[in-house]
Amino acid sequence: MSKGLPDRSNDFSAWYTQVVNRAGLADHGPVKGTMVIKPYGYQLWENIRDVFDKMIKETGHVNAYFPLFIPKSFLAKEAEHVEGFAKECAVVTHTRLKSDPEKGIVVDPESELEEEIIVRPTSETVIWSMYKKWIQSYRDLPVLINQWANVVRWEMRTRLFLRTSEFLWQEGHTAHATSEEAEKETLDILELYRQLAEDYLAIPVITGLKTDSEKFAGAERTYCIEAMMGDKRALQAGTSHNLGQNFAKAFDVTFQTQDNKEELVWATSWGVSTRLIGAIILTHGDDKGLRLPPKIAPIQLVIIPITKSEDQVNELKAYLEPITKNLKESGIRMHEDWTNNSPGFKFNEWEMKGVPLRMEVGPRDVKEQKVVLVKRDGKEKLFMSKNNILDPIQKLLKDIQSDLFDRARDFRDSNTHRVKDYNEFKSVISRGGFVRCGWNGNPETEASIKEETKATIRCIPFNEEPKGLSCIFSGEEAKHEVVFAKAY
């Protein structure tokens, strides 16, 4: 048996680090703050990517690819944007190395660039510089482009999947003829993010609007999906921005309207990243490790043969062959573990890796023409006839998927509080959890609360009911009902 994980309730952060490591999801790269996504973690990302890629293609979006490198001057064209990203930029200044007799390989000073280049932290600027070339008339609109790419934001305090200097994401960048159309796009995408999170990752989310102090640098409005992690902290899982005409202004992108006027183009941008893998771990993980929602699990069913001798191996392989053939053809993602480790070791390992369903098959099962199924969560052994196995497995996977969601939703709801005063607010925040309460709409209030409690407004939820509420901090009439929490 492998050693246990750190106690989740005691040291959630150490537990997280160990799960990422022992489930084989990721590793630290050699340059500080960078991440290696290992094959098992990358398969998870591929599954998430494929789901969302299908969603956006079905709604008329297309993929493209824009350069990694952005001229420094571009970043500076939108004032808020550069303010938001200047402090965490990787800057390319030279283009050549050379041998130095004393110091070995050094940067060739003669290769210094005239204008420094920024490694993209996000691609609004480079993309809108292209849209200027591509958009002339209303007939060129809308432009509904997405890209799957790596981006770099220099982070000092990093944690695998949650905050790394480089991460993978999709970034959508759309261009529209009207403000209304841009707003609709922003909200339509948010709804796709909600579906991705809830229906596939089994992560319940709150949808809503970010306050001005939390919105994207360069956006008019940022919408988000916010989730509660297993330690009751919030995690921003995806954002969709209505950029108004800010980037069109910065890059002078106008179009000729149907009635022959010249107008600035309206923009949106939106992204989810490999951070979603962190969200899955933090939402569903337990004392035995990872738990993966079947819909996106790289392996949905692991088969553990229980054998003692070589003869049994051959017998079991023959017995399993038609079973696995049937399952594979039905699209079940499965893996047979024929390594020499003990069954107990294997059970632990695949539980650590979060595989939803385990099948055990030994000589007695062959005799009885049965297999044994065990859910990742349960101890109960489910015996079934080998001839009627597909339906029960599909049913079990479906149940596991919805159980994970229900459990996470119940956890979130039972840790979401309404409070009667600021003292209770502080007490809840310090214990952990979401607080739904009134806010007077003042950024200074928000800043004071953050200063005192480290809690931030996660969003103004779409289903807010501000009527009759007073601001938790000032006691004034509430302008909004908001969700406060400490966040990742």
Place this chain on the structure above:
Amino acid sequence: MSKGLPDRSNDFSAWYTQVVNRAGLADHGPVKGTMVIKPYGYQLWENIRDVFDKMIKETGHVNAYFPLFIPKSFLAKEAEHVEGFAKECAVVTHTRLKSDPEKGIVVDPESELEEEIIVRPTSETVIWSMYKKWIQSYRDLPVLINQWANVVRWEMRTRLFLRTSEFLWQEGHTAHATSEEAEKETLDILELYRQLAEDYLAIPVITGLKTDSEKFAGAERTYCIEAMMGDKRALQAGTSHNLGQNFAKAFDVTFQTQDNKEELVWATSWGVSTRLIGAIILTHGDDKGLRLPPKIAPIQLVIIPITKSEDQVNELKAYLEPITKNLKESGIRMHEDWTNNSPGFKFNEWEMKGVPLRMEVGPRDVKEQKVVLVKRDGKEKLFMSKNNILDPIQKLLKDIQSDLFDRARDFRDSNTHRVKDYNEFKSVISRGGFVRCGWNGNPETEASIKEETKATIRCIPFNEEPKGLSCIFSGEEAKHEVVFAKAY
């Protein structure tokens, strides 16, 4: 009608540039030498990627993701490797921008990195630094990892798809217990590259070994697939490297063998890139623009309604609906062009974009319950009953696929020459084409020929027959039969 393309036979290079532009494949990015892959070009890349991704997964490979950033010192660990890449590296030296009252946004000198970072030109070094952590025993081998990623090589003279500062590719990096296994992997992958090129891209290739002067910086042996472009120049379309123990040595990666010895690990690496899109254009393009092999064409069939009035539009839409439904369900990738442009304009546009098959449908076809099909290549109109359309279309697409291949193979073969002496060699090379001839195996011979004619040895083909040949340059007995050509 759109203006014609530059004359292919006169200015192949201008023709290429125009096709890339007018087919909507790619554009230049703002930083010199960078490329924007536009949606139509990116769909092509997605289709190529999906084909090859399936091939490698079926042969036991898995995807992962390694960091973009490599410490400068890593690149220097393998002597030949740094030699090969030092002259074209993007170097990150700072991590922050700041506002300067006089100069605007400047690089913050206080953010200078202690050790400079290289933007990966290829990932052997960063990956082998990780393999050192992951590989201890023969039980950890083989490691069969691939990644889809962007890489950067600073190029002074760039051309879209063929040579850009940043490009997309896959890079496989495998680790093995024996030299034989590594060699087998190198050759197995080369065979997959051959299949990808010939069976999907319809590009005939020569498979063979690179000479020492043309091999990958850090490899023991480089195998390649080489193709002939429409201007009779060669293009290296993919390479597979047997790296021996060079990177294991550089990063001290050893493993415990089954009989308890400590040995260095054996390595391979292999890659194909967005350059393949350039190869498709250069191989199949003609005076009307692009021609795409149906198996990887984003659009296999374009439907052009021939209408005069709104009434006809509705009638045609109703007529087409069951037809397109049937085709879509059968997996035909299709597009209906309902824009207001004239049929002639549309014909030209979709020919420029290389769509293999066009369907024309007008009021008379509705009356006769027919549709008209026209191949990208042909003028002939094929009339068919609307009730029996799927089989003929599938047959036509298959024919177009094999016709493209046959035509390219015939072109290559008829431009591949055997020559009697060096004078004839020079004359063929200056006119354009491949020369198969003897070579004494001497790198100086190779260098002299390159100096005089600009032709390089593209490869020592697997089917070489050196017996009885003499070296085209020295007249000595030939060590190898090789393929010479001027190359991209």
